[in-house]
Amino acid sequence: MSEVYESLMEGLNEALAFGRGEATGAIVHEVAVPEVDVAAIRASTGLSQSAFARSIGVAKGTLLNWEQGRRRPTGPAQVLLAVIAKRPSLVSELLR
Structure with missing residues (x-):
């Protein structure tokens, strides 16, 4: 398999694991949008x-x-x- 394919599969598997709540080492960025009047x-x-x-x-x-x-x-x-x-x-x- 190609290096690109392997990298994509690794990323997809990490995303699936993250979605299941497993620790993946992924960096999560949360943006807080203020309440508005x-x-x-x-x-x-x-x-x-x-x-x-x-x-x-x-x-x-x-x-x-x-x-x-x-x-x-x-x-x-x-x-x-x-x-x-x-x-x-x-x-x-x-x-x-």
Whole structure:
């Protein structure tokens, strides 16, 4: 077998072992995304709920649920909102 094949198989077997909870020596990087205050972030942009929802690609109802605490943004939406919280002008810069 080729050296590349052996390396790939070793990596795949290590990933499977890690998935089973076995000690593999793998380096794990965890990124903590901060909780976000969606209403405050939107307010800092100066946009209406409709405009802000459109600018980040979500339905207005989704934004309302986030702002009223019925739901919380997760995954990419949470990361995007955390970025906007750090730099509110980003939304208007990208929409130009």
